[in-house]
Amino acid sequence: MGTEERQELICINCPVGCRLTVIKDDSSDSGYRIYGNMCPRGVEYGIKESTNPTRIVTSTVKIKGAFLKRLPVKTDGAIPKGLNFKCMEEINRVVVEAPVKIGQVIIENVLDIGIDVVATRSMGRVRDFESN
Ligand code: SF4
Numbered sequence: 461m462g463t464e465e466r467q468e469l470i471c472i473n474c475p476v477g478c479r480l481t482v483i484k485d486d487s488s489d490s491g492y493r494i495y496g497n498m499c500p501r502g503v504e505y506g507i508k509e510s511t512n513p514t515r516i517v518t519s520t521v522k523i524k525g526a527f528l529k530r531l532p533v534k535t536d537g538a539i540p541k542g543l544n545f546k547c548m549e550e551i552n553r554v555v556v557e558a559p560v561k562i563g564q565v566i567i568e569n570v571l572d573i574g575i576d577v578v579a580t581r582s583m584g585r586v587r588d589f590e591s592n
Pocket of ligand 1: 471472473474475476477478496497498499500501502503
């Protein structure tokens with residue numbers, strides 16, 4: 461008997477946070493057996509995390525003309541984990557000018573994957589503010 465390929469995960473789809481066990485099983489329709497989920501969304505999450513793990517990326521970009529020097533941003537959808545680093549590189553290149561409204565697109569279609577980077581708060585312009 462070979463060793464079982466299994467992964468322990470916490471489902472992040474709702475505050476319950478079920479502890480999932482995902483076991484690779486070629487004899488099942490999905491290719492996986494999932495235990496510990498209290499609803500079907502856990503099955504979907506477990507399979508997705510095992511085949512193509514994705515994450516929302518949150519960070520900040522440099523902003524000029526505002527009372528803070530950094531503007532918080534996030535991707536408006538989950539991106540493959542393997543692209544997180546490249547996404548952060550794109551985010552680190554950006555400098556925006558105040559004012560910015562919450563939800564405003566800061567980088568459109570980042571890395572050509574159909575996901576935008578958006579502002580997660582509004583920031584007004586500060587008069588006579590000298591930013592570096
Ligand atoms: S499996 Fe269902 S109940 Fe459990 S954390 Fe995920 S979404 Fe919530």
